Amino acid sequence: MKALTFKGGVHPLHKLHEGKPLAQNAALKEYAAATVVLPMSQHIGAPCTPCVEVGDEVLMGQVVGTPGGFVSAPIHASVSGKVVAVEPRPHLSGKDVMAVVIENDFRDALDPSVKPKGTVDSLSAEEIRQIILDAGIVGMGGAAFPTHVKYALKPDQKADYLILNGAECEPYLTSDHRTMIETPERVVEGARLLLKASGAPVCKIGIENNKPDAIKAIREAAKPYKDIEVVELMTKYPQGGEKQLIKAVTGREVPRGGLPIAAGCIVSNVSTAAATADAVLKGLPLVKRAVTVTGAVNTPCNLVLRFGTSYEDAINQAGGFKGDPKKVISGGPMMGFAVNRLDIPVTKGTSGLTVFSAAEDVETKESNCIRCGxxxxxxxxxxxxxxxxxxxxxxxxxxxxxxxxxxxxxxxxxxxxxxxxxxxxxxxxxxxxxxxxxxxxx
Amino acid sequence: MNQSLRVSASPHVRDARSTTKVMLDVIIALVPAGVVGVVAFGMQALVLILAAVAACLLTELICQKAVKRTVTISDLSAVVTGILIAYNMPHTAEWWQVVIVSAFSIAVCKQLFGGIGCNFVNPALIARVVAQISWPMSVSTFYLDGVSGATPLTVMKGGAMPEQSILDMFLGTNMPGCIGEISALALLVGGVYLVVRGVIKINTPVAYVATVAVFVAIYGACTGRDVLNYTLAQVLGGGLMLGAIFMATDYVTAPMTGKGQIIFGVGCGLLTSVIRLFGGYPEGVSYSILIMNIVTPLIDKWTAPRIYGTVKEVKQNG
Incomplete structure (x- = not known):
């Protein structure tokens, strides 16, 4: 089948490392930091309110921040240990944000609430949506929009497609890629759960064709399910943009100013699906995620990091800076945010950290537009x-x-x-x- | 806070292509035609090319210094303009004539409007037109090997067929004319280079040349001429190739979208044909492109891409 795509776009990866992401072949590796800083704002929407106090002993998976509204998601302790501070701390937004700081006791003692919640067949759509909300799941592609809100359709709305985004078009980043090839069953189980939650008849998982191993792995895992289909996408940025993905997969366009559901689509990231599978089948709320640490670091890698791990800890896990860093980007080189401090914590929307050396970070000077088009x-x-x-x-x-x-x-x-x-x-x-x-x- | 870390807005990577590299590609593409010109007309042709380039660069430098703007001569756009001005002149033009029109073109047509990207008509063509108006004889009289000769277009304007063969016109041998226009082959080589490098799209040149060919062929058939030879002579025997490949494709003064470029090319082709066949001049490329330059904003407006999601009816059950 011909790879699907949209009109326009660029191929930035071709210019970088001969088109091969540095961390592509590095298997996912778990890491838990000694101290985690959990900001109460890790999503789009109302920030959470801390519900623990300094000195409290907390268990992994215990709620430490309660949602501040409908468009919000609870925050859970990503390690077990002792709360050592509840105070504003540095945040990606540039402002200090209220955070719960936990000292890790490295026991990973689980909260009693962490237990299997059921299966696709035993749960109703409503129950799955409630589990997603309770587990604090948000869109893990980067925007971090609370997932339960996306799936709570109004009576006049109907989803014709559930689309899972496995395009990972941002050059350098490979965390979704690793998630798909190492744990395809999590992605597919998640797809089944989200499909039920959405009420859509069919789920399409879009993957760029520079990841044939991921396409194969997910196809294999999805074989028993007729309503889940893997769609091969052309490798092009921004193929994983919500609107571009919908256009490529369904041929539809989201009306100007509208949400995907206006085109009958719900779009979630493959990592969001995997997190949903964990939340339902294991009962584990969202406490960690795959993060690619790449660029000018000694060992570009894909880490499964607990939320609240500082960028500095994450970069040290990748062997530290290779030479003097010139730019540290939260996310990838096309849409990531450059930061000027490393005590910012990894949160639910952190898909990667990209480091540029002075040689890679090209400072440019603007000149007149020559109308080249x-x-x-x-x-x-x-x-x-x-x-x-x-x-x-x-x-x-x-x-x-x-x-x-x-x-x-x-x-x-x-x-x-x-x-x-x-x-x-x-x-x-x-x-x-x-x-x-x-x-x-x- | 880490002072050594640079913060800037995304994206953090840039394509290698720059304005300077684009201009350098155009200069490279212009080399074959220049070589043919110098071989055919001698060192005087080279002197004029260098004079035009130097005058353009110097004028740009003086203008930018005078109004305390950033000096941008290193973007090479003035070099391209200079080369094109010289290519549009006969080798017998005086060097000072070339210098005057070059200075006029850069100062009035480009810098007065704000520099690169801000001019609304092609500066090299303005120079050509200024020369034609100022010294009508010296820039429209062509010599080859010291003997005055009529260009194929002038001969055909008189109703006869040119003495040069189609092959001469294609290769640029035994051809009187402007320095850069005599060899269709050399210009095509440059054009192919620009297309391969992704600097220009083939839309405008193809639409332009094809329109002229069709129009002229129909005219030739209606007036009982040898249609094939007449058409080929019209296409190859004047400034059409130089204009279609290098002037009608100027970013600043031509449409941006593929569709717009085709409209632009067809418009240029129609105007050129009308001027050549029914107008007072044997050649019409310069004026045609200049007129279409003025229409460019309108074409851009007509051919603006459709914005995603602006189709009203979204299929709900597709």
């Missing part, structure tokens, strides 16, 4: 980035509206290809702010 041809949304860039700089709300600035998914393809090295995506992101402010005033 490359940004237009790669934009997966069909926008005209050069125009939005100019309008953003001029704060021209009229043009921002006309050219639909709010449809930008901030994938960065335009900036990546721009020969004039203009910071298109960055300025368009600022333009979104300008537009939102201007329309709010009215």
């Amino acid at each position: 490359r940004c237009v041809s790669v934009c997966p949304i069909g926008l005209q980035p050069f125009k939005l860039d100019a309008a953003s700089r001029k704060k021209d709300v009229e043009v921002l509206k006309q050219c639909d600035v709010m449809s930008c998914i901030n994938c960065g393809c335009c900036t990546y290809v721009c020969p004039a090295k203009r910071n298109l995506a960055q300025n368009i992101a600022l333009g979104k702010g300008v537009y939102t402010q201007a329309t709010k005033k009215k």
Whole structure:
């Protein structure tokens, strides 16, 4: 079958390490840090409220933060041990965020609530959604949107497809890849559970064709289930973007400004599915995840890290920095956030840490747009980035509206290809702010 | 906080292509035509090319210094403009004529509008037109081996067929004309290089040349000429190849989308044919492209890509 895809996009991996992610062949390795810092905000939505106090002994899987609203997800102790602090700590957002700090006793003593909850057949859709909520599961592709919210459909909504995202299009990152080839049964069991929770008739698992081993492993594991199908996707960034994935797999488009369900689709990451399987079949809430630590580190690897592990601990587990680091990115090189401190903890949305040496981190200088049109041809949304860039700089709300600035998914393809090295995506992101402010005033 | 870590917005990787590299590719692609020109017309051709390039670079430098802008001559765009200006001149033009039009083109057509990327018409073509208006005789009279000769287009304008063979026109042998336009083969080699390197798409050149060919063939058939030879002579015997491959594909002044580029090429082709066959000039490439340059914003507006999710009816049961 021909690999499916969308219009536009780029191939950044070709420029990096001859197209092979450094950590591709490194098997997943468990690691638990001596101290974990659990921020009360690890998801999109209302932050949690700490429900433990300094001095409390906590068990792995015990709730330490209760959700602050419907769009929220509880936070659980990722190790067993003693709470040594409940105070604001550094966070990826750049602000200090309330956190529960636990000193690990390395016993991994489980909370009594950690026990099997049932199977796909024994549980109702409603029960599965409740388990997902209780387990604190959020989208693990990076956005960290609470999963139970996504599956709680309104009466007028209907899912025709459940799509699992195994594209992992972000160059360098291989955590989903390793999860798929090492534990395909978790992904497929998760797919069955999410399928039931969604009420959709069919689940399609989209995987880029540069991961033939993952395609094979998942296909094998999904063989007994007629309603689960693996779809081969073309290797192209941003193939794993929600809108691009839906287009590639179903041919449908999410209406402008709408959610995937408006196109009859629910999209979750393969790692989210695996976490769902753990939550239901083992009763283990979301306390750890696969994280790729790669780039200019001595041993690029894929680690299964407890939440709250500092970036520094994670990088040390990868053999430490190789040479002097110039940039540390939470996530991959296309959409990740550059950070300037290493005491930030790994949270539910941390899919990887990418380190650049001075040689890899190319500082660029902007020059005039030469209207080459490359940004237009790669934009997966069909926008005209050069125009939005100019309008953003001029704060021209009229043009921002006309050219639909709010449809930008901030994938960065335009900036990546721009020969004039203009910071298109960055300025368009600022333009979104300008537009939102201007329309709010009215 | 770690001061040595650099923080910037995503994406953190960039494609290797830069404006300078694009311009360098265009310069490389222009080399074969220049070599043919120098071989055919002698060192005077090389002097003019160098004079034009030097004048363009110097003008850009002076303009940017004068208004305290960042000097960007290292992006090589002025070199490309200089080469194209010289390629559009006969080798018998005076060096100072070339210098004046080069300076005019960079100062008025490019820098006054804000520098690279901001001009709305092709600077090299403006230079060509300024020269044609200022010194109509000296830039439209062509010599070959010291003897004044009419270009194939001029001969055909008079109703006859040119003395050069189609092969001459293809190779650029025994051809009077502008320095860079005489060899279709050399220009095609450069064009193929640009397409292979991904600098230009074939849309505009193909649409442009094909439109001229079809229009001229129909005209030839209606006026009872040898259609094949007449058409080939029209396509190969003037500035069409140079214009279609190197001037109509200018990023700044031509449409961005593939569809837009085809419309642009067809428009150029129609205008060129009309000027050549029914107008006062034997050649119409420069004016055609300049006119289409002005229409470019409109074409870009018509051919803007459809934005994802803007189709109203989403199939719910597909």
